[in-house]
Amino acid sequence: MGTLVRTSKFLSAARDINGIVTITMRRPPLNRMNLEFMSEFSNVLRDLERDNCPGAILTSYSNKVFSAGFDIGELCNPEPERFNDFYTEVQNNWTQLYGSTFPTVAVINGHAMAAGCLLALSCDYRVMIKNRTIGYNEMQMGLATPTWFTATMLNTVGHRHTELGVTLGKMFTTDEALNINLIDCVADSKEEGIQKALSFLEKFTHFLPKSYTFAKHSLRGPFIKQLKENQNEETQLAFRFLKDPEVIKKLEIVKDKEQTQFLTSKVA
Numbered sequence: 730m731g732t733l734v735r736t737s738k739f740l741s742a743a744r745d746i747n748g749i750v751t752i753t754m755r756r757p758p759l760n761r762m763n764l765e766f767m768s769e770f771s772n773v774l775r776d777l778e779r780d781n782c783p784g785a786i787l788t789s790y791s792n793k794v795f796s797a798g799f800d801i802g803e804l805c806n807p808e809p810e811r812f813n814d815f816y817t818e819v820q821n822n823w824t825q826l827y828g829s830t831f832p833t834v835a836v837i838n839g840h841a842m843a844a845g846c847l848l849a850l851s852c853d854y855r856v857m858i859k860n861r862t863i864g865y866n867e868m869q870m871g872l873a874t875p876t877w878f879t880a881t882m883l884n885t886v887g888h889r890h891t892e893l894g895v896t897l898g899k900m901f902t903t904d905e906a907l908n909i910n911l912i913d914c915v916a917d918s919k920e921e922g923i924q925k926a927l928s929f930l931e932k933f934t935h936f937l938p939k940s941y942t943f944a945k946h947s948l949r950g951p952f953i954k955q956l957k958e959n960q961n962e963e964t965q966l967a968f969r970f971l972k973d974p975e976v977i978k979k980l981e982i983v984k985d986k987e988q989t990q991f992l993t994s995k996v997a
């Protein structure tokens with residue numbers, strides 16, 4: 730796997746002989762993202778920028794779940810200060826990953842739900858294992874999909890697929906995701922996925938890093954700028970949404986269901 734360059738409670742990062750870093754999310758059982766997870770993630774990305782990393786792969790320790798998205802504990806009737814810290818970290822994390830100066834690949838070796846899907850979409854390329862699902866399922870949870878989540882999907886698959894995906898809270902199967910270019914290729918196993926990711930990243934060894942960064946930022950920069958300019962408003966909007974009694978009630982029902990079965994549309 731390579732030399733371990735960083736290990737923390739929920740993430741590990743290992744560098745191979747070519748400098749490519751594989752970041753593995755490990756918050757059992759579902760890689761749910763809470764404040765601590767997000768700040769560890771930001772620290773890893775900051776290190777990779779500082780070290781002029783030539784490329785990174787993002788994957789999960791589990792071959793069942795890439796990430797179940799945000800920890801519902803961070804969203805259900807949140808405290809203002811904690812939510813502000815959490816959401817700010819999430820936004821910063823997205824601007825770092827979506828705008829990284831190095832190429833990134835998500836090896837999606839398990840289900841990728843909501844913010845888990847955002848992580849994958851924020852990379853430059855996606856390899857997904859067969860028989861998994863990916864999408865923004867917020868609607869099914871009584872939530873809404875934040876503006877920058879939507880923009881990231883829109884920039885990947887276009888308006889119509891985003892519109893249907895977001896408004897239906899649709900989880901796409903691997904085959905469906907490939908058909909609409911939500912992912913770029915399919916692998917039989919995580920190991921094969923990593924090999925495909927490395928082949929993609931190998932292409933960039935022939936380019937000047939500054940040329941790559943310029944191209945990426947000319948495509949993604951305006952969306953990052955838009956979020957940075959509206960960061961506080963986005964946080965306030967989300968906080969108000971989450972304080973709506975109907976939303977709290979719905980999330981509490983979801984939390985109660987956690988004791989038995991999470992969602993009726995639960996995936997295999």
Ligand SMILES: CC/C=C\C/C=C\C/C=C\C/C=C/C(=O)SCCNC(=O)CCNC(=O)[C@H](O)C(C)(C)COP(=O)(O)OP(=O)(O)OC[C@H]1O[C@@H](n2cnc3c(N)ncnc32)[C@H](O)[C@@H]1OP(=O)(O)O
Binds near residue numbers: 797801875966
């Ligand atoms: C203006 C509006 C702007 C913004 C709106 C405001 C805020 C919203 C902000 C952002 C958007 C939201 C993004 C998100 O990421 S929301 C989270 C979405 N995640 C999910 O829906 C995950 C659903 N989970 C599942 O479908 C399954 O758990 C999964 C397929 C991942 C795994 O299935 P499996 O059968 O292996 O496990 P389970 O028995 O279902 O789960 C084990 C255990 O864990 C609990 N669980 C699952 N997911 C979460 C989660 N995200 N947070 C907390 N807890 C979770 C599950 O209920 C089980 O609990 P228990 O029964 O107690 O063991």
